[in-house]
Amino acid sequence: MSADTPDVVAELDDLKVHFPTPAGTVRAVDGVSLAVRRGETLGLVGESGSGKSTAGLALLRLVDPTAGRVRVAGADVTLWSRRRLRATRRHVAMVFQDPQASLDPRRTVGDSIAEPLIVHRLAASTAARRARVAELLDLVGLRADTAGRYPHELSGGQRQRVGVARALAGEPDLIVLDEPIASLDLSVQAQIMNLLRHLQRDLGLTYLFIAHDLAAVEHMSDRIAVMYLGRIVETGPPERIYRHPAHPYTAALLSAVPVADPRVERERRRIVLTGDIPSPVDPPSGCRFRTRCPQARPACAETDPALAEVGPGHDAACLFPLDGERDGGVGEGATTRADAAGTA
Amino acid sequence: MSHTTVLSVDDLTVTVGTRRGPVRAVAGVSWQVRPGETFALVGESGSGKSMTLLAATGLAPRAATVTGRVRLLDTELTALPDDRRRKVRGRHVGFVFQDPMTSLNPVLPVGRQVTEAAEEHLGLTRRAARDRAVELLELVGIPSAARRVDAYPHQFSGGMRQRVAIAMALACEPDLLIADEPTTALDVTTQAQIIELVADLQARLGTAVVWVTHDLGVVAGIADTVAVMYGGRIVEQGPVDAVFDAPTHPYTRALLAARPDPSRRGEDLVAIPGSPPSPLDLPPGCAFWPRCPVRADPRCEHELPPLTTVGDGHTVRTFYRGEAG
Numbered sequence: 001m002s003a004d005t006p007d008v009v010a011e012l013d014d015l016k017v018h019f020p021t022p023a024g025t026v027r028a029v030d031g032v033s034l035a036v037r038r039g040e041t042l043g044l045v046g047e048s049g050s051g052k053s054t055a056g057l058a059l060l061r062l063v064d065p066t067a068g069r070v071r072v073a074g075a076d077v078t079l080w081s082r083r084r085l086r087a088t089r090r091h092v093a094m095v096f097q098d099p100q101a102s103l104d105p106r107r108t109v110g111d112s113i114a115e116p117l118i119v120h121r122l123a124a125s126t127a128a129r130r131a132r133v134a135e136l137l138d139l140v141g142l143r144a145d146t147a148g149r150y151p152h153e154l155s156g157g158q159r160q161r162v163g164v165a166r167a168l169a170g171e172p173d174l175i176v177l178d179e180p181i182a183s184l185d186l187s188v189q190a191q192i193m194n195l196l197r198h199l200q201r202d203l204g205l206t207y208l209f210i211a212h213d214l215a216a217v218e219h220m221s222d223r224i225a226v227m228y229l230g231r232i233v234e235t236g237p238p239e240r241i242y243r244h245p246a247h248p249y250t251a252a253l254l255s256a257v258p259v260a261d262p263r264v265e266r267e268r269r270r271i272v273l274t275g276d277i278p279s280p281v282d283p284p285s286g287c288r289f290r291t292r293c294p295q296a297r298p299a300c301a302e303t304d305p306a307l308a309e310v311g312p313g314h315d316a317a318c319l320f321p322l323d324g325e326r327d328g329g330v331g332e333g334a335t336t337r338a339d340a341a342g343t344a
Numbered sequence: 345m346s347h348t349t350v351l352s353v354d355d356l357t358v359t360v361g362t363r364r365g366p367v368r369a370v371a372g373v374s375w376q377v378r379p380g381e382t383f384a385l386v387g388e389s390g391s392g393k394s395m396t397l398l399a400a401t402g403l404a405p406r407a408a409t410v411t412g413r414v415r416l417l418d419t420e421l422t423a424l425p426d427d428r429r430r431k432v433r434g435r436h437v438g439f440v441f442q443d444p445m446t447s448l449n450p451v452l453p454v455g456r457q458v459t460e461a462a463e464e465h466l467g468l469t470r471r472a473a474r475d476r477a478v479e480l481l482e483l484v485g486i487p488s489a490a491r492r493v494d495a496y497p498h499q500f501s502g503g504m505r506q507r508v509a510i511a512m513a514l515a516c517e518p519d520l521l522i523a524d525e526p527t528t529a530l531d532v533t534t535q536a537q538i539i540e541l542v543a544d545l546q547a548r549l550g551t552a553v554v555w556v557t558h559d560l561g562v563v564a565g566i567a568d569t570v571a572v573m574y575g576g577r578i579v580e581q582g583p584v585d586a587v588f589d590a591p592t593h594p595y596t597r598a599l600l601a602a603r604p605d606p607s608r609r610g611e612d613l614v615a616i617p618g619s620p621p622s623p624l625d626l627p628p629g630c631a632f633w634p635r636c637p638v639r640a641d642p643r644c645e646h647e648l649p650p651l652t653t654v655g656d657g658h659t660v661r662t663f664y665r666g667e668a669g
C-alpha cells in the first residue's frame with residue numbers, strides 16, 4: 001500500500017478495456033478512474049452494456065487493460081502475468097449474479113469453498129481446511145452439513161450464500177459483487193443484502209457493489225458511481241446522487257425507477273429517454289450522453305467533459321450540470337417530462 | 345364495447361404431471377379484467393403466474409390438466425375444441441413475453457412477422473399487410489419504421505425488439521393484451537419507455553391488459569387491479585390503492601416491508617426468512633405458514649384459509665385479521 005493513499009484498497013487509473021470484435025473495437029471501459037476506499041461500499045450503476053462488469057473484472061485482472069493502470073493493495077498489477085496473479089494472495093474476490101453458473105455443478109459446496117484455501121495455501125491440513133469451510137458456512141448462515149451437498153440441491157438464495165462464502169475464503173480486502181441479488185426472489189434479496197452488510201461490519205470488508213436495482217444500491221452504498229458508455233459520469237454520496245443528481249443521465253436513470261406506491265406513481269413525471277444507449281464501438285463525439293440528453297446544447301458535441309466537482313465529494317462530467325432538487329429517494333423525483341433531442 | 349369483462353377466470357386449477365408425481369401449479373384462482381383495465385399479477389418465480397395465463401388461454405403444456413371456467417368476451421373458452429379456441433384467441437388476444445425472441449423468428453424480416461397473424465385473421469393482402477406493418481412499427485415508436493420494416497430481429501436492441509413484439513401482439517387489434525414480464529430483462533430506462541408505450545396504446549385503443557411482474561414498483565405504476573400469487577394461489581387481490589394502502593395478507597405485508605426505504609438507510613431490511621415453497625411439497629394450510637412472521641391462528645398450519653372480503657373488491661386468503669393501520 002502506498003503511503004500517500006493509505007485508505008485506497010484498489011484503484012483504476014484512466015483505465016481502458018477495449019475488445020476487438022468483427023463489428024469493430026468495443027470500448028467497454030474507456031477512461032475510468034475509480035478508487036475503492038477501505039471499509040466502504042462503492043455502488044456502481046448504469047444501463048446494461050455501460051461497462052460495469054468489465055470495470056469489476058479489471059480489478060481482478062480477469063480482463064486485460066488496453067491502457068491505464070490497475071493498482072491493488074498498493075501494487076501496480078496492470079502488467080502482471082496470469083501466473084504471478086495466481087501465485088499472489090487474492091486481494092480481490094468476486095461474487096457473480098448467477099450463483100448457478102459460478103459454482104461447479106459436479107463439486108460439492110464444501111469443495112468449491114475449499115478451492116481458494118488450497119490455491120492460496122490458507123489451510124495447513126485437511127482438518128484445518130474442513131474446519132475453515134464449516135466456519136465460512138456458518139458466517140453466511142448455512143449449516144455445516146451443507147458442505148456435502150451439490151449446488152442443484154440448494155435454493156437460489158442458498159447458492160448465493162455459498163458464492164459469498166467462497167469469495168470470503170481467500171480473505172480478500174475487496175469483494176466485487178456483480179449483481180449479487182438480481183437473480184434472487186424478491187423475498188430473498190433482503191436476506192442477502194442484510195448478510196452482506198453484517199459481514200462487512202464484522203469482518204471489515206470493502207465492497208464494489210454492481211447492481212441494476214437503484215433502491216438496493218442506495219441502501220447498500222456509502223458512495224455511488226454512475227457509468228454511461230464506458231465512462232463514469234457522476235460520483236458522490238447517495239444523499240447527493242439520489243436527491244441532487246448533477247448529471248442529466250443520473251436524473252433520467254433515477255426518474256425511471258418505479259416506486260411501490262400507486263399515488264407517487266400517478267403524480268410523478270418521468271424523464272423518458274428516447275432511443276437506446278449508442279454503440280460502444282462508435283461513441284458520440286463530445287459528451288457521450290448528448291444524443292439522448294434532454295438538455296443537450298451545441299457545445300456538448302464539441303467538448304468531452306471531464307469529471308469536475310459540483311459539491312463536497314460530488315463530481316459530475318457535464319458542461320451544464322443540474323442544480324435542481326429531487327425530493328425523496330429512488331423514483332420520488334418530480335422532474336419535468338422532456339423528450340430527448342434525438343436518437344443515435 | 346358492451347362487455348363488462350374481457351376475460352373472466354373462474355376457479356382455475358392446473359395440475360402438471362411430472363416424474364415426481366402430479367404438481368399442482370395453480371389452485372383455484374378467479375379473476376376478471378374489464379375493458380381498458382390493467383390487471384397485474386405479481387409474485388415470485390414459480391408462484392404460478394405464467395401457468396395461470398397459459399392455462400386461461402388454452403396454452404398450457406400437454407402434461408397439464410386444467411379445470412375451471414374461462415370466458416373471453418362472449419365465448420366460453422374452456423368449452424371450445426382446440427382449433428376453435430385457437431381462432432378465438434388469435435383474433436382477440438395478443439401476447440408479449442419476457443424474451444421478445446419467444447415471439448420473433450430470427451430469419452424473417454420484422455415487418456413480415458408483425459402482420460403474419462393479421463394476414464390470417466383479418467384476411468389482409470401482402471401489400472396491405474406491409475403498409476399495416478409500417479403503421480404498427482410507427483405506433484410502437486420504432487424510428488424510421490418504413491426503412492426498418494425489412495430489417496431482421498438481430499438488427500434491433502433488446503428494447504426495440506420488445507417494441508416489435510408489442511406491435512405484433514397489437515396487429516389484430518386485440519381486446520386483451522397479455523404481457524408476461526415484458527420488462528424484466530430490460531433496463532429501467534427502457535422499462536419506463538415500454539410502460540409509457542403500453543399505457544398510451546391502452547388509452548388510445550381501449551385494450552385491456554394483463555401484466556405479469558415481480559416488481560411491486562411496476563405494479564404501482566400500471567395496475568388498476570392487482571392479484572398477489574404465492575404457492576399457486578391468489579393470496580390477496582383488489583384495487584391497487586387498497587392493496588398498497590391496506591395490505592392484509594402477511595405475505596403482501598412482508599413483501600412491501602422488505603423493500604429498502606431511503607429514510608432508514610443503515611438499518612437492517614425486514615427480510616422474510618426461508619425461500620418460496622416448491623410446488624412439490626406445499627404445506628396443507630396456508631402456503632406462507634412456514635415463513636410467516638405472524639402465524640395469527642392455530643388453523644394456519646393445517647387448514648386452507650377461506651377467501652375473505654376486507655374492502656370493496658379487496659379479498660384475501662388468510663386467517664389474519666390485521667391490526668388497524
Ligand SMILES: Nc1ncnc2c1ncn2[C@@H]1O[C@H](COP(=O)(O)OP(=O)(O)OP(=O)(O)O)[C@@H](O)[C@H]1O
Nearest residue numbers: 019021026028047048049050051052053054055280
Ligand atoms: N469479452 C468481450 N468481447 C467483446 N465485447 C465485450 C466483452 N465483454 C464485454 N463486452 C462489451 O463491452 C460493453 C460493456 O460490457 P459489460 O459487461 O462491462 O457491461 P455491464 O455494464 O456490466 O452490463 P450489464 O448491466 O448488462 O451486466 C458491452 O458493449 C459488451 O457487449
Ligand SMILES: Nc1ncnc2c1ncn2[C@@H]1O[C@H](COP(=O)(O)OP(=O)(O)O)[C@@H](O)[C@H]1O
Nearest residue numbers: 360369388389390391392393394395396405623
Ligand atoms: N411446462 C411445465 N411443465 C411442468 N411444470 C411446469 C411447467 N411450467 C411451469 N411449471 C411449474 O408450474 C409452477 C408455476 O410456474 P410458473 O407459472 O411458470 O410460475 P411463474 O410464472 O409465477 O414464475 C412451477 O412449479 C413450475 O415449475
Ligand SMILES: [Mg+2]
Nearest residue numbers: 052053054178
Ligand atoms: Mg454486467
Ligand SMILES: [Mg+2]
Nearest residue numbers: 393394395524
Ligand atoms: Mg413466469
